[in-house]
Amino acid sequence: MAVDQDTMNMLKTESAGAPAVDLSWLDLGQTWGMQAKPGKRGLTLDEVNIGPYGPPGDESKEMTYRARGAVPREGVPRIGYYLDKKADVWSDNATLLYEEAVQRQWSSATDIPWETLEPLPDEIERAFCQLCTFLTEVEFIAGDTPGQWVPRISNEHFETKLFLCSQIMDEGRHLDVFRKRALANGGGLLQASPTSSLRTIINARDFTEMSAIMHVQAEGFVQSMFRMGELIAKNEAEKRMFRLCAQDESRHLGFGVMHLKYTLEHEPERREEIHAYLDESENADPETGTFGINVAESLILLLGGGKDNVDEGFNKFMALRKRQVLEYIHRLNVAGLDDRADRMDPVMRMMLETP
Numbered sequence: 441m442a443v444d445q446d447t448m449n450m451l452k453t454e455s456a457g458a459p460a461v462d463l464s465w466l467d468l469g470q471t472w473g474m475q476a477k478p479g480k481r482g483l484t485l486d487e488v489n490i491g492p493y494g495p496p497g498d499e500s501k502e503m504t505y506r507a508r509g510a511v512p513r514e515g516v517p518r519i520g521y522y523l524d525k526k527a528d529v530w531s532d533n534a535t536l537l538y539e540e541a542v543q544r545q546w547s548s549a550t551d552i553p554w555e556t557l558e559p560l561p562d563e564i565e566r567a568f569c570q571l572c573t574f575l576t577e578v579e580f581i582a583g584d585t586p587g588q589w590v591p592r593i594s595n596e597h598f599e600t601k602l603f604l605c606s607q608i609m610d611e612g613r614h615l616d617v618f619r620k621r622a623l624a625n626g627g628g629l630l631q632a633s634p635t636s637s638l639r640t641i642i643n644a645r646d647f648t649e650m651s652a653i654m655h656v657q658a659e660g661f662v663q664s665m666f667r668m669g670e671l672i673a674k675n676e677a678e679k680r681m682f683r684l685c686a687q688d689e690s691r692h693l694g695f696g697v698m699h700l701k702y703t704l705e706h707e708p709e710r711r712e713e714i715h716a717y718l719d720e721s722e723n724a725d726p727e728t729g730t731f732g733i734n735v736a737e738s739l740i741l742l743l744g745g746g747k748d749n750v751d752e753g754f755n756k757f758m759a760l761r762k763r764q765v766l767e768y769i770h771r772l773n774v775a776g777l778d779d780r781a782d783r784m785d786p787v788m789r790m791m792l793e794t795p
């Protein structure tokens with residue numbers, strides 16, 4: 441379209457009256473010439489944590505959306521981050537776990553040998569479907585919970601935010617793989633759990649409280665179960681499902697243990713407070729521990745191989761509970777909460793007395 445003479449004149453006038461350009465930002469290169477170099481594992485987050493881009497000290501107070509290392513300026517808005525203290529959210533292994541998570545994603549559609557599923561006796565299929573129903577609920581909470589915390593954490597500690605985002609992706613895949621298994625062999629989802637322990641996790645009001653009871657305790661219990669997956673599974677598809685989920689859970693647990701360690705080392709005055717959170721969560725379901733009764737019974741059937749073998753199933757179930765508690769105590773010891781065994785919930789302590 442041709443531009444008429446009046447429009448040309450107007451454009452010329454506006455251009456003549458335009459404000460002088462401000463190119464002062466061109467001189468802001470505070471790290472100009474500093475170059476991040478790939479390491480053995482590529483250009484990971486550790487390789488770009490150089491100079492002012494590295495993690496801040498414990499006293500940083502950044503609550504705006506300024507990216508760590510960017511040049512500060514006035515007028516940058518706050519958008520509701522309130523966890524700005526490093527000890528509130530930090531874990532020394534978050535960068536490593538995030539990079540590993542990105543590299544080790546798998547597909548529930550194509551990495552599980554679904555063709556190895558075969559018809560199972562009805563009671564075994566129902567038991568597996570009940571277990572999958574419970575695990576699907578667990579995985580929803582394990583994704584929803586970190587999802588609540590990402591927008592509360594300062595960008596100064598983006599390593600934790602990235603790790604939590606990778607966890608949400610992992611848990612999304614876990615909930616979908618158990619859902620798929622429930623539907624893939626003619627069974628389907630069974631009854632929802634009435635237990636309240638999952639609500640304790642999502643209701644946590646403090647990040648360290650959430651991490652201790654979700655990452656270390658609940659995901660620890662789930663991990664101990666996944667590691668006994670060879671005994672629960674009836675075919676290669678189920679074994680692979682447990683193995684791949686266990687690989688992901690190791691990262692979630694690893695974050696939680698190292699976060700707790702960091703907090704206890706930097707804010708030792710929080711020890712009693714953290715014990716109190718665990719007192720509450722260990723006691724969340726006094727009748728059946730971690731599981732609702734349906735889930736406990738489904739595991740007993742699966743571990744024993746059917747209703748006629750309940751004794752053997754029960755013994756193996758108790759061995760699983762014992763393993764869960766032993767590994768839980770071990771992880772807390774690694775985190776520095778080595779006095780936990782002395783004040784553990786009595787029901788949990790009973791598990792340790794199982795032969």
Ligand SMILES: [Fe+2]
Binds near residue numbers: 689
């Ligand atoms: Fe999970």
Ligand SMILES: [Fe+2]
Binds near residue numbers: 611688692
């Ligand atoms: Fe997890």
